Amino acid sequence: MQRTSTEGPDYFHKVVDCQWACPAHTPVPEYIRLIAEGRYTDAYMVTWKSNVFPGILGRTCDRPCEPACRRGRVEDEPVAICRLKRVAADNKGDIADRLPVPVAASNGKRVALVGAGPASLTVARDLAPLGYELTLFDGETKSGGMIRSQIPRFRLPEEVIDEEVGYITGLGMEVRLGERVGSLKALMDEGYDAVFVGSGAPRGRDLDLPGRQEAAANIHIGIDWLSNVSFEHVNSIGKRVIVLGGGNTAMDCCRTSRRLGGEDVKVIVRSGFEEMKASAWEKEDAIHEDIPILNFLVPKEFTHQDGKLTGVVFEKVRPEYDDSGRRKLVHAGEPDQHFECDDVLIAVGQENAFPWIERNIGLEFDEWGMPQVNPLTFQSTAPSVFFGGDAAFGPKNIIWAVAHGHDAAISIDKHCNGEDVAIRPAPMTTLISQKMGIHEWSYDNDPANDGRYKVPQRDKADALKDVRLEVELGFAREMAYRETQRCLNCDVQTVFAEPACIECDACVDICPTDCITFTENGDEDDLRGRLKAPATNVEQALYVSDVLPTGRVMVKDEDVCLHCGLCAERCPTGAWDMQKFLLEMTHAGGSCR
Amino acid sequence: MTYITKPQLHHPKLAENALGYTRRDYEGSVSTLCAGCGHDSISAAIIQACYELDLPPHRIAKLSGIGCSSKTPDYFLGNSHGFNTVHGRMPSVLTGANLANRDLIYLGVSGDGDSASIGLGQFAHSIRRGVNMLYIVENNGVYGLTKGQFSATSDKGSKSKKGVINHDAGIDLVSLALQMGATFVARSFSGDKAQLVPLIKAALSHRGAAFIDCVSPCVQFNNHAGSTKSYDYVREHNEAVNRMDLIPHRDAITVDYAPGETVPVTQHDGSVLQLHKLAAHYDPSDRIGALAYLQSRQALGEIVTGLLFLDPEARDLHENLGTVSAPLNTLTERELTPGAAALAKLNASLR
Ligand SMILES: Cc1cc2nc3c(=O)[nH]c(=O)nc-3n(C[C@H](O)[C@H](O)[C@H](O)COP(=O)(O)OP(=O)(O)OC[C@H]3O[C@@H](n4cnc5c(N)ncnc54)[C@H](O)[C@@H]3O)c2cc1C
Ligand SMILES: Cc1ncc(C[n+]2csc(CCOP(=O)(O)OP(=O)(O)O)c2C)c(N)n1
Ligand code: SF4
Ligand code: SF4
Ligand code: SF4
Ligand SMILES: [Mg+2]
Numbered sequence: 001m002q003r004t005s006t007e008g009p010d011y012f013h014k015v016v017d018c019q020w021a022c023p024a025h026t027p028v029p030e031y032i033r034l035i036a037e038g039r040y041t042d043a044y045m046v047t048w049k050s051n052v053f054p055g056i057l058g059r060t061c062d063r064p065c066e067p068a069c070r071r072g073r074v075e076d077e078p079v080a081i082c083r084l085k086r087v088a089a090d091n092k093g094d095i096a097d098r099l100p101v102p103v104a105a106s107n108g109k110r111v112a113l114v115g116a117g118p119a120s121l122t123v124a125r126d127l128a129p130l131g132y133e134l135t136l137f138d139g140e141t142k143s144g145g146m147i148r149s150q151i152p153r154f155r156l157p158e159e160v161i162d163e164e165v166g167y168i169t170g171l172g173m174e175v176r177l178g179e180r181v182g183s184l185k186a187l188m189d190e191g192y193d194a195v196f197v198g199s200g201a202p203r204g205r206d207l208d209l210p211g212r213q214e215a216a217a218n219i220h221i222g223i224d225w226l227s228n229v230s231f232e233h234v235n236s237i238g239k240r241v242i243v244l245g246g247g248n249t250a251m252d253c254c255r256t257s258r259r260l261g262g263e264d265v266k267v268i269v270r271s272g273f274e275e276m277k278a279s280a281w282e283k284e285d286a287i288h289e290d291i292p293i294l295n296f297l298v299p300k301e302f303t304h305q306d307g308k309l310t311g312v313v314f315e316k317v318r319p320e321y322d323d324s325g326r327r328k329l330v331h332a333g334e335p336d337q338h339f340e341c342d343d344v345l346i347a348v349g350q351e352n353a354f355p356w357i358e359r360n361i362g363l364e365f366d367e368w369g370m371p372q373v374n375p376l377t378f379q380s381t382a383p384s385v386f387f388g389g390d391a392a393f394g395p396k397n398i399i400w401a402v403a404h405g406h407d408a409a410i411s412i413d414k415h416c417n418g419e420d421v422a423i424r425p426a427p428m429t430t431l432i433s434q435k436m437g438i439h440e441w442s443y444d445n446d447p448a449n450d451g452r453y454k455v456p457q458r459d460k461a462d463a464l465k466d467v468r469l470e471v472e473l474g475f476a477r478e479m480a481y482r483e484t485q486r487c488l489n490c491d492v493q494t495v496f497a498e499p500a501c502i503e504c505d506a507c508v509d510i511c512p513t514d515c516i517t518f519t520e521n522g523d524e525d526d527l528r529g530r531l532k533a534p535a536t537n538v539e540q541a542l543y544v545s546d547v548l549p550t551g552r553v554m555v556k557d558e559d560v561c562l563h564c565g566l567c568a569e570r571c572p573t574g575a576w577d578m579q580k581f582l583l584e585m586t587h588a589g590g591s592c593r
Numbered sequence: 594m595t596y597i598t599k600p601q602l603h604h605p606k607l608a609e610n611a612l613g614y615t616r617r618d619y620e621g622s623v624s625t626l627c628a629g630c631g632h633d634s635i636s637a638a639i640i641q642a643c644y645e646l647d648l649p650p651h652r653i654a655k656l657s658g659i660g661c662s663s664k665t666p667d668y669f670l671g672n673s674h675g676f677n678t679v680h681g682r683m684p685s686v687l688t689g690a691n692l693a694n695r696d697l698i699y700l701g702v703s704g705d706g707d708s709a710s711i712g713l714g715q716f717a718h719s720i721r722r723g724v725n726m727l728y729i730v731e732n733n734g735v736y737g738l739t740k741g742q743f744s745a746t747s748d749k750g751s752k753s754k755k756g757v758i759n760h761d762a763g764i765d766l767v768s769l770a771l772q773m774g775a776t777f778v779a780r781s782f783s784g785d786k787a788q789l790v791p792l793i794k795a796a797l798s799h800r801g802a803a804f805i806d807c808v809s810p811c812v813q814f815n816n817h818a819g820s821t822k823s824y825d826y827v828r829e830h831n832e833a834v835n836r837m838d839l840i841p842h843r844d845a846i847t848v849d850y851a852p853g854e855t856v857p858v859t860q861h862d863g864s865v866l867q868l869h870k871l872a873a874h875y876d877p878s879d880r881i882g883a884l885a886y887l888q889s890r891q892a893l894g895e896i897v898t899g900l901l902f903l904d905p906e907a908r909d910l911h912e913n914l915g916t917v918s919a920p921l922n923t924l925t926e927r928e929l930t931p932g933a934a935a936l937a938k939l940n941a942s943l944r
Contacts, residue, residue, distance in 0.1 A: 074602045074603075074604075074605060075602060445597060446597040447602060449600065449601045449602065502629065502812075502816075502824050502825075503784065503824065504629040504631070504634070504784065504810070504812065504824060505637070505783075505786070506628055506629045506633055506634070508637075509633055509634055509636070509637035510599070510623075510633075512600045512601075512602060512603055512617075513603060513604045514603075514604045514607070533604045533606055533607070534606065536606070550828065560605065566597070566599065569596065569628065570624075570628045570629070570633070571629065572627065572628040572629025572630075572812045573629070
């Protein structure tokens with residue numbers, strides 16, 4: 001193999017698995033260390049800068065970082081990255097003086113933001129401090145988008161939303177709530193320099209089955225029902241509830257039902273339990289609240305009597321796999337099953353809908369009715385209109401909406417300044433040695449052996465009494481500290497300097513996870529097979545040195561390195577050094593132009 | 594010392610041996626030696642060898658004298674018996690332990706100072722008695738622990754870190770061991786585990802006095818230009834006469850080597866050494882030839898490594914003494930004091 005080039009932002013970034021996996025590239029180990037030090041406010045601000053909603057995300061994030069976490073590869077479970085974020089939010093001090101100061105003078109550019117969900121709010125946060133005159137529209141009477149309307153209060157208290165949305169709207173912008181934009185053309189005609197569409201994916205899919213019309217009064221579309229609960233238009237449901245669907249919406253529907261009078265609440269899904277879209281922890285929480293999840297049942301018909309829903313009939317299916325491994329659900333050969341119920345919640349998916357966007361204004365849509373949006377710049381085919389969040393590429397989650405928002409803000413800023421939106425700013429990176437003494441480092445290099453700590457929850461009986469009562473209590477400081485010690489500090493990189501190495505093997509001998517091998521060079525496949533421990537995780541890079549005096553190369557498999565620094569401690573010549581790689585995404589503003 | 598303890602977390606694919614132990618289970622506490630010391634590599638090789646041989650840690654006894662090298666038993670085999678004796682006295686303590694309990698596997702760890710200066714007499718006698726052990730000298734040519742004075746194995750003409758020339762003749766422990774009748778003699782280099790690990794395995798499986806002289810650079814006091822025990826010098830002058838694999842007796846021999854180049858040697862315990870010749874005419878069953886070869890190569894400044902001599906039919910101290918097969922420490926009063934009648938019979942036989 002060629003000598004590994006660590007120049008540029010990507011090589012070391014990729015080693016920081018969590019940060020690399022986070023759509024907004026939050027510097028995770030950095031904030032975890034700050035939490036460990038008790039510097040909650042600093043930790044909060046590091047997080048706020050990159051993902052805008054630490055308190056909200058610390059309770060609700062889909063956490064793409066956790067499956068990526070290196071800890072999950074050296075023992076059973078990843079670091080509780082998401083819930084540690086909440087610790088920073090819960091324990092921080094006043095941050096007023098750390099927020100950007102609202103600018104007195106406008107830069108003369110006007111931007112309209114449609115929808116006040118996380119995507120638009122992120123754009124607003126990035127652009128407001130630059131002097132943009134922003135107008136934020138939302139059809140609802142409160143801002144926050146689905147964070148407010150869909151995510152139930154027992155997972156996310158209202159105060160947290162108010163606080164974190166408030167930090168953004170406080171930067172100075174016109175917020176026009178209760179105002180649904182009815183025509184994009186009309187909006188554009190008002191002379192905005194740019195329009196950002198963050199209108200989400202607001203339409204819940206329906207199930208057109210026999211009985212749907214007749215029993216309509218007790219059959220609800222999940223997301224409409226959830227927002228009616230959130231805005232307190234609905235506060236009860238029947239005793240027996242069936243939730244159809246296996247995604248996160250279904251999980252929120254069933255758990256909400258349990259709090260509004262549902263005693264016998266079931267989730268019934270077409271697929272197998274394992275293939276359900278809902279995150280593992282959401283299923284766990286539902287089951288914990290005595291909600292059975294029945295699988296391989298396809299709904300066929302709503303039964304009703306005297307215009308009232310009586311139940312649902314299901315066909316039992318089983319999976320069958322064809323030669324290419326594709327799954328088909330086929331009739332299981334068992335009689336249909338009828339489940340009685342008082343209410344049905346349909347949570348079988350969400351769609352985009354853009355009835356308010358004219359099709360003759362130069363904004364092209366594809367064959368599925370989705371706007372054509374450039375995935376890097378978020379620009380549509382109408383140069384002054386940008387999309388982001390669920391509106392851009394269909395329903396995702398909050399952290400993706402935030403990431404889109406940052407990128408769209410960069411584009412809007414460039415567009416308004418007459419620059420090429422295709423040229424993207426590089427992230428800011430630093431690489432700094434952590435050496436303090438012969439065996440001293442400015443980070444805590446001793447990884448704890450503890451297993452993952454579980455976030456304490458409110459007693460179930462109490463939790464089920466009130467839909468607005470938060471279930472998770474959050475980590476207390478002491479437990480949070482212990483969880484932080486599980487972090488492997490993957491941003492503290494092992495950096496190798498060939499000229500210093502005397503090939504004494506000390507690093508090879510000490511490494512607890514057999515990362516380092518000195519061997520004859522070869523191509524990648526060949527090398528991966530003959531390292532001290534076979535490097536079978538091809539997603540993870542091999543760090544290869546130049547040829548050394550004995551004719552061999554040093555090969556380090558990045559896969560399960562604990563970043564414990566023992567290689568550097570045992571190296572007599574300082575050929576290994578532990579260097580902290582900090583990467584911060586560049587957001588909209590002068591430095592990116 | 595601010596070393597952290599080595600994390601328990603390990604590679605997820607770390608393999609287990611026949612006893613269900615991983616290599617990490619054979620480790621000891623974290624080394625306090627200087628970073629880069631050759632001795633640490635030898636510890637790693639011992640760990641690897643014991644793991645590969647499926648040795649039960651509690652059946653191994655490690656004994657050592659005084660020196661950086663003699664400290665190392667703390668850094669491997671944390672679950673084995675250990676005795677850190679006094680300077681140069683490891684061989685007699687080991688001999689005593691071996692007499693008391695012949696069932697343990699004995700590993701004597703020493704340095705060139707410990708064995709070639711103060712302990713030279715003890716070294717020679719333990720070898721000539723054929724104590725069943727692996728005696729390994731971690732040879733760096735200096736007294737590392739006492740800050741780098743020349744030791745007795747330092748080559749004549751080599752230079753100290755300060756620039757002083759050594760005028761005394763060096764003791765070659767390998768030649769001495771051959772003369773004293775060692776039945777397994779090898780030399781290796783801490784920086785070459787591919788050679789060292791099989792040698793340690795073979796030596797541990799050998800019955801009789803096995804001796805390994807392992808050149809082990811002292812990074813702190815003897816790794817400079819002018820030293821003949823530095824990483825660079827040893828790499829440049831290393832002349833391996835053979836390479837070796839140890840095939841444990843329970844595994845069938847599956848590897849086929851070109852005839853003539855590989856000699857299989859069956860050991861007492863049934864394990865087979867596969868010796869691949871590197872030096873064409875070297876014959877490790879010829880003690881006198883070995884001595885001559887070593888002298889001639891040494892005169893050329895070469896460091897001969899590999900398995901230098903092996904007598905697979907060796908006898909050990911217990912066989913020579915005719916002791917009972919049960920370890921002496923398990924004998925009870927009944928066997929040790931057989932009574933007046935037995936004494937009378939013995940006395941009668943001597944009249
Ligand atoms: C039940 C449920 C639970 C979820 N739970 C989670 C979770 O735990 N974690 C997570 O990360 N994600 C979750 N999501 C997904 C997440 O809420 C969305 O992906 C995210 O909110 C999308 O953000 P956005 O800014 O693109 O749009 P949205 O949050 O959807 O906001 C769009 C806003 O635009 C407004 N709007 C639409 N059209 C117009 C118009 N014409 N004029 C004015 N206003 C308009 C809407 O009223 C809405 O307020 C959940 C979704 C659902 C349905
Ligand atoms: C009876 C006695 N004399 C002298 C010493 C001092 N002393 C300690 S270690 C040592 C030499 C050790 O040299 P070596 O065996 O080569 O070990 P190294 O440190 O080089 O590995 C000496 C002379 C001692 N501890 N005890
Ligand atoms: S930091 Fe060094 S010693 Fe520690 S796991 Fe990584 S490579 Fe091994
Ligand atoms: S410990 Fe340092 S000098 Fe020794 S092999 Fe490793 S990198 Fe090279
Ligand atoms: S002084 Fe020399 S022998 Fe002793 S630990 Fe340091 S390098 Fe090793
Ligand atoms: Mg010495």
